[in-house]
Amino acid sequence: MNFKEIVQPSSLEEAYEYLANHQKAVIIGGGVFLKLQKREAELGIDLSRLPLSYLKEDEKEHHIGSMTTLREIEISSILPQCMVESVRQIGGVGLRNMVTIGGSVCGKYPFSDINTALLSLGARLVFFKKGEISMERFLGENYVLNDILTSIVVPKVEYSTCRYFKHTYTDFSLVNLSVASGENVRIAVGARPGRSVVVPDINTGHTSEELLARIEFKDDIRGSGAYRRHIAEVMLTEILEEGLLWK
Amino acid sequence: MEIMLTINNQKRRLLIDPDEFLLDTLRKAGIKSVKRGCDTTSCGMCSISVDNKLVNSCSYYTIRAIGKEILTVEGIPEEAGLIADFITAEGAEQCGFCSPGLVMAIHTMKNDLDDFSLESIKHYLAGNFCRCSGYEGQHRAILKYLEVK
Numbered sequence: 084m085n086f087k088e089i090v091q092p093s094s095l096e097e098a099y100e101y102l103a104n105h106q107k108a109v110i111i112g113g114g115v116f117l118k119l120q121k122r123e124a125e126l127g128i129d130l131s132r133l134p135l136s137y138l139k140e141d142e143k144e145h146h147i148g149s150m151t152t153l154r155e156i157e158i159s160s161i162l163p164q165c166m167v168e169s170v171r172q173i174g175g176v177g178l179r180n181m182v183t184i185g186g187s188v189c190g191k192y193p194f195s196d197i198n199t200a201l202l203s204l205g206a207r208l209v210f211f212k213k214g215e216i217s218m219e220r221f222l223g224e225n226y227v228l229n230d231i232l233t234s235i236v237v238p239k240v241e242y243s244t245c246r247y248f249k250h251t252y253t254d255f256s257l258v259n260l261s262v263a264s265g266e267n268v269r270i271a272v273g274a275r276p277g278r279s280v281v282v283p284d285i286n287t288g289h290t291s292e293e294l295l296a297r298i299e300f301k302d303d304i305r306g307s308g309a310y311r312r313h314i315a316e317v318m319l320t321e322i323l324e325e326g327l328l329w330k
Numbered sequence: 331m332e333i334m335l336t337i338n339n340q341k342r343r344l345l346i347d348p349d350e351f352l353l354d355t356l357r358k359a360g361i362k363s364v365k366r367g368c369d370t371t372s373c374g375m376c377s378i379s380v381d382n383k384l385v386n387s388c389s390y391y392t393i394r395a396i397g398k399e400i401l402t403v404e405g406i407p408e409e410a411g412l413i414a415d416f417i418t419a420e421g422a423e424q425c426g427f428c429s430p431g432l433v434m435a436i437h438t439m440k441n442d443l444d445d446f447s448l449e450s451i452k453h454y455l456a457g458n459f460c461r462c463s464g465y466e467g468q469h470r471a472i473l474k475y476l477e478v479k
């Protein structure tokens with residue numbers, strides 16, 4: 084993406100003002116995925132001068148600023164395991180030092196590893212104007228943005244883990260899966276190759292085949308839907324056999 | 331637009347486009363160690379350090395670097411020379427195109443890691459590709475270098 088002009092607002096109000104008053108304004112998070120898109124934009128709104136890069140926690144939840152990089156998530160010692168694991172093979176360290184969690188969420192990338200982890204955790208998104216919306220609803224709907232994601236709220240859980248299958252280290256995932264158990268138990272699957280979804284109506288008696296029966300997997304250039312389903316089943320079986328999900 | 335950058339401890343006044351990336355700015359400023367490989371943040375050829383963090387300069391907006399410390403191989407000649415000695419001693423170097431990026435990744439890695447096991451080194455350097463000589467030689471060289479540094 085090429086920008087005629089890039090502004091670096093020093094407050095969220097100012098950033099939102101630019102967004103509201105320019106039809107062709109684009110928010111820049113890490114800017115790394117935007118760079119790959121062949122488009123022209125009048126105005127880029129660079130969020131990097133705002134205090135949106137942080138990891139905070141209270142008793143029940145983590146609060147992650149939208150400009151927090153995936154590298155900061157990778158080296159965090161407090162975030163849920165599935166989040167930390169999910170980012171470890173997203174490009175190299177240089178890429179992870181630049182790409183943001185906010186850009187990852189707002190891009191709604193179907194191949195996303197981190198979004199599958201966030202879904203399994205029951206994360207909530209906090210937008211500057213529109214307030215809170217669940218990650219599940221945000222990914223499921225064609226929610227028109229025109230707002231600034233300020234933070235992501237992640238409930239603390241007792242146990243979580245994720246799995247992904249890549250042809251080579253740091254490649255895009257062929258399929259990924261994340262589970263978390265706290266107040267609820269949630270299983271999410273992504274790179275199907277469609278966007279990440281939560282597995283519905285789960286219970287302790289189900290095998291991994293039964294759990295994933297209603298999830299849609301499709302063919303694309305990387306692999307067939309049947310292959311993806313099989314890998315997802317194997318990954319989930321491995322997790323179920325560890326015996327930590329349903330305690 | 332005109333901006334000031336700190337490149338290898340020197341203040342430089344430079345003319346840039348608003349959406350320019352550091353790779354282009356640095357090369358225009360005569361810093362030719364910084365190489366364009368894939369131009370999509372995948373290969374690591376353009377790796378540099380900004381405020382002690384490894385980044386891919388092909389996708390790092392120059393305006394974001396204002397007020398920060400930009401470091402390239404030209405700014406660490408002794409360290410780069412020493413690393414080069416170890417790499418050439420293993421016969422690992424062929425065309426050398428990836429070397430400046432790899433050297434910068436090794437530079438930031440020394441600060442970022444506390445455990446220098448082969449596994450953690452490989453994980454840290456996974457974003458820096460070499461396509462003409464493989465990896466075993468580089469890994470041997472890096473392990474030896476880390477012992478003496």
Ligand SMILES: Cc1cc2nc3c(=O)[nH]c(=O)nc-3n(C[C@H](O)[C@H](O)[C@H](O)COP(=O)(O)OP(=O)(O)OC[C@H]3O[C@@H](n4cnc5c(N)ncnc54)[C@H](O)[C@@H]3O)c2cc1C
Nearest residue numbers: 110112113114115116117182183185186187189195196232
């Ligand atoms: C080479 C490469 C390999 C990758 N591999 C993987 C992988 O294996 N797995 C994986 O999960 N991901 C992968 N990714 C994606 C990466 O993890 C990020 O999700 C992606 O780059 C977007 O993050 P960004 O910070 O660059 O966002 P940007 O490019 O800045 O923005 C992305 C979109 O979100 C909007 N946006 C950004 N921030 C906000 C905000 N705060 N509020 C509102 N809108 C906002 C932007 O306008 C834009 O539309 C890869 C990316 C690259 C470039």
